[in-house]
Structures are given as structure tokens and as C-alpha cells.
Amino acid sequence: MSTSDDVIYDCAIIGGGVAGLTLAVQLAQSGRRVVLFEKETYPFHRVCGEYISMENYDFLCRIGVPLAEMELPRMTRFTVSSPSGVALHHSLDIGGLGITRYVLDELLARLAARHGATILEGTRVTDVVFADDQFSLTTANGGTYRARLACGAWGKHANLDSKLERPFVEASRKERQFVAVKRHLEGVDFPEAMVEMHNFKDGYCGLSPVLGGLTNCSYISDVRNLRAHGNSIAEMERQVLMQNPLLRPYLEAAHRQATPPIVISQITFRERSTVDAHVLMLGDAAGTIAPLAGNGMSMGMNASFLLHGLLLEFLEGRISRTELEQHYTRTWRGLLSLRITAGRLFHQVFGMPWLTTTGIQVLKRLPFMTNVLLKLTHGRAY
Numbered sequence: 001m002s003t004s005d006d007v008i009y010d011c012a013i014i015g016g017g018v019a020g021l022t023l024a025v026q027l028a029q030s031g032r033r034v035v036l037f038e039k040e041t042y043p044f045h046r047v048c049g050e051y052i053s054m055e056n057y058d059f060l061c062r063i064g065v066p067l068a069e070m071e072l073p074r075m076t077r078f079t080v081s082s083p084s085g086v087a088l089h090h091s092l093d094i095g096g097l098g099i100t101r102y103v104l105d106e107l108l109a110r111l112a113a114r115h116g117a118t119i120l121e122g123t124r125v126t127d128v129v130f131a132d133d134q135f136s137l138t139t140a141n142g143g144t145y146r147a148r149l150a151c152g153a154w155g156k157h158a159n160l161d162s163k164l165e166r167p168f169v170e171a172s173r174k175e176r177q178f179v180a181v182k183r184h185l186e187g188v189d190f191p192e193a194m195v196e197m198h199n200f201k202d203g204y205c206g207l208s209p210v211l212g213g214l215t216n217c218s219y220i221s222d223v224r225n226l227r228a229h230g231n232s233i234a235e236m237e238r239q240v241l242m243q244n245p246l247l248r249p250y251l252e253a254a255h256r257q258a259t260p261p262i263v264i265s266q267i268t269f270r271e272r273s274t275v276d277a278h279v280l281m282l283g284d285a286a287g288t289i290a291p292l293a294g295n296g297m298s299m300g301m302n303a304s305f306l307l308h309g310l311l312l313e314f315l316e317g318r319i320s321r322t323e324l325e326q327h328y329t330r331t332w333r334g335l336l337s338l339r340i341t342a343g344r345l346f347h348q349v350f351g352m353p354w355l356t357t358t359g360i361q362v363l364k365r366l367p368f369m370t371n372v373l374l375k376l377t378h379g380r381a382y
């Protein structure tokens with residue numbers, strides 16, 4: 001069945017995670033004709049630690065997310081431990097809120113629609129082509145759509161990365177590959193206002209409270225851990241993750257639960273470009289920050305804020321397409337690339353048993369260094 005329409009949209013957004021959705025909300029609020037394609041149907045669960053740094057608070061409230069009314073858990077302290085259980089406790093000056101993506105993404109999608117955005121759920125984009133100064137998009141259900149601008153917010157990896165021959169795809173094949181797992185734990189005794197980050201060999205696991213009295217338990221592990229245990233998540237958890245005595249009780253609780261975890265694979269942290277084939281990338285599609293930084297969502301929303309202003313300048317004829325692309329790339333790098341690099345460095349250290357243990361012992365004596373490291377992965381309110 002064809003689902004094409006005759007409208008030429010101001011902007012087509014591919015991917016409805018936090019990056020794409022917040023961009024759709026802002027463009028719709030500015031009175032622009034925007035269409036967003038999401039291959040899944042809201043609400044749905046996805047792998048994410050669901051910790052939203054407070055730097056996004058003002059922005060989210062401004063675009064209409066009623067955070068103040070939602071009674072979300074607020075995190076102000078953290079604990080990090082080495083694979084053997086040596087722990088550092090510290091305050092989280094910036095702090096964050098815990099909200100499930102199941103709730104947040106649907107809320108943003110409905111908000112965008114209420115402001116006039118066209119949200120096409122269950123619609124996978126299979127191709128995007130730039131010709132004659134506009135984009136043509138094709139969807140898996142046979143639709144074709146046209147737009148003056150196209151933004152790629154399709155996350156860590158998608159069919160379109162290969163279709164657009166993005167350079168990072170080939171380079172990533174030689175990189176370390178990771179697998180990520182997420183669960184919501186019910187009824188565990190988790191300390192209030194706390195984020196915990198527990199290392200294990202070649203990976204780390206984050207825990208924090210989220211809306212609804214649940215505890216989010218998400219981790220990332222080198223795929224070799226999984227392969228070494230017959231591709232069994234439960235067995236890998238027993239043999240590798242549960243060697244950390246501080247993590248063990250949570251995973252024991254997880255194994256008693258009936259709901260299976262959500263798992264994603266083929267994660268790499270290779271540098272990406274912000275523009276490919278004139279498509280402007282944002283969120284994880286532009287650059288994936290290591291999860292331990294707890295800030296991938298912030299980076300996606302920050303990029304949407306930056307991009308919204310520039311897209312309006314283009315649509316109002318104040319800058320050319322070339323200027324838009326150059327300006328976006330420059331500003332994005334200035335704003336976000338240090339955080340990605342810092343996250344990547346920490347990511348390499350985390351999961352190395354002796355280095356993590358030594359690092360934690362050093363930081364216990366130098367609390368100001370912990371603040372410096374935390375600031376490297378966080379940004380300012382915008």
C-alpha cells in the first residue's frame with residue numbers, strides 16, 4: 001500500500017528517539033511542516049540507562065514536558081566500583097532524573113503531534129536521496145515523501161548508514177564490538193538518589209531509579225564475554241558480571257524476574273560525520289558517547305536545540321545549504337566532541353580490572369579530580 005503524500009515538508013526527520021523527537025517538537029512549535037518517521041510503534045522499551053542529566057531540565061520544560069509534575073526520582077550521589085568491588089562514593093553535583101524511555105518517547109511523540117508534526121510510526125525509511133535541492137524519502141511500506149531538509153536521528157546504527165555509505169561503517173568492522181542489555185528491576189532495595197556504576201571484566205553496569213518505583217539495570221559488555229559463554233546472557237552474567245560483589249545481588253534479583261532483558265548488539269564508538277549526502281545527523285547517528293558518561297540523551301537533545309535554530313535560518317533564507325552544513329558541523333564539534341572523546345577514553349579504562357581498581361583508589365584520595373572528570377562528560381544548561 002502506498003502512503004505517499006503531495007506535501008513538500010520543510011523537514012523530514014528519520015528516527016524517533018529523543019534527538020529526533022525533540023527536534024520535531026521544536027520545529028512544529030515554530031510552525032514548520034515536519035514529518036518524523038519511526039520504525040517502531042510508541043510506546044516501546046529500548047536499551048538505555050534512562051538517567052537524564054539536569055542540564056536538560058530547562059530545555060525539556062520549555063518545549064512542554066511537564067517534568068515538575070511527574071514526581072521523577074532525582075539522583076544526587078554516585079558509587080563506582082571496580083570488578084573486585086573496591087568502591088568510590090561521591091556527590092553528583094549536576095545530577096539527573098530517572099524516566100523510562102517507554103514514557104518519555106511517547107510523551108514527546110504526542111507533544112510533537114499536538115503541535116502539528118506528522119508522526120509516522122511503524123514506518124521504516126529505506127532510502128533518502130538528495131536531488132534538485134530537495135530530498136526524496138522512500139519507506140518500507142511503499143511510501144514516498146519530499147522535504148527541503150532531511151535529518152538523520154536513527155541512532156547508533158541503521159540500514160541507512162550503509163545505504164548512504166557512511167565512512168564509519170567500514171571502519172567499525174575492525175573495532176571492538178559491544179553488546180548492551182537492559183532490565184527494569186522490581187522490588188529491589190535500591191538506595192535513594194543514587195546512581196551506581198559497577199565494573200566487570202570488559203564492561204560496566206549502571207543502576208539508577210526510574211519513574212514507577214523501578215530500578216534501571218543496564219550494562220555494556222565486550223561481545224567476547226558473550227561468545228565465551230555460549231552466547232548466553234544469563235551465563236555471562238553469572239560467570240563475569242556477578243564476580244563483582246556489589247553487582248551480584250542486583251543480578252540475582254534480575255534472574256528471579258520473569259521478564260526477559262532487552263539486548264542490542266553491534267555497538268561501536270567509531271567517530272561519525274555530522275553531515276552525509278546533505279542529511280544532517282543528530283543524536284547517536286552523529287556520534288555515540290560511551291554509556292558510562294550517562295549523557296547520550298543530553299547530547300541528542302542539545303544537538304536538536306542547536307539544529308533547530310540553524311534549520312530556521314535556512315528555511316527563512318538567511319543562510320545557504322552549504323553554510324547550514326558547515327555551521328552545524330563546526331558548532332556541533334565545539335559543543336559536543338570533547339564529551340565524546342572523554343567518554344571514549346573512560347570507556348577504554350572501564351572494564352580493565354587493574355586500571356579501574358587503581359583509578360578508583362587514586363580518585364578516593366583526590367575528590368576534586370572526580371569532579372573534573374564528571375564535568376568533562378556533562379554540559380551546561382541550554
Ligand SMILES: Cc1cc2nc3c(=O)[nH]c(=O)nc-3n(C[C@H](O)[C@H](O)[C@H](O)COP(=O)(O)OP(=O)(O)OC[C@H]3O[C@@H](n4cnc5c(N)ncnc54)[C@H](O)[C@@H]3O)c2cc1C
Nearest residue numbers: 015017018019039049050051125154155158283284296297
Ligand atoms: C547500556 C546503555 C545505557 C545508556 N544509558 C544512558 C543514560 O542513562 N542516560 C543517557 O542520557 N544516555 C544513555 N545511553 C545513551 C542513549 O540511550 C542514547 O544516546 C540515546 O538513546 C540516543 O538517542 P537518539 O535519539 O539519537 O537515538 P535512539 O534513541 O536510538 O532512537 C533512534 C530511533 O530511530 C529509529 N530508526 C532507526 N532506523 C530507522 C529507519 N530507517 N526508519 C525509521 N526509524 C528508524 C529507531 O527505531 C529508534 O527509535 C545509554 C546507552 C546504552 C547502550
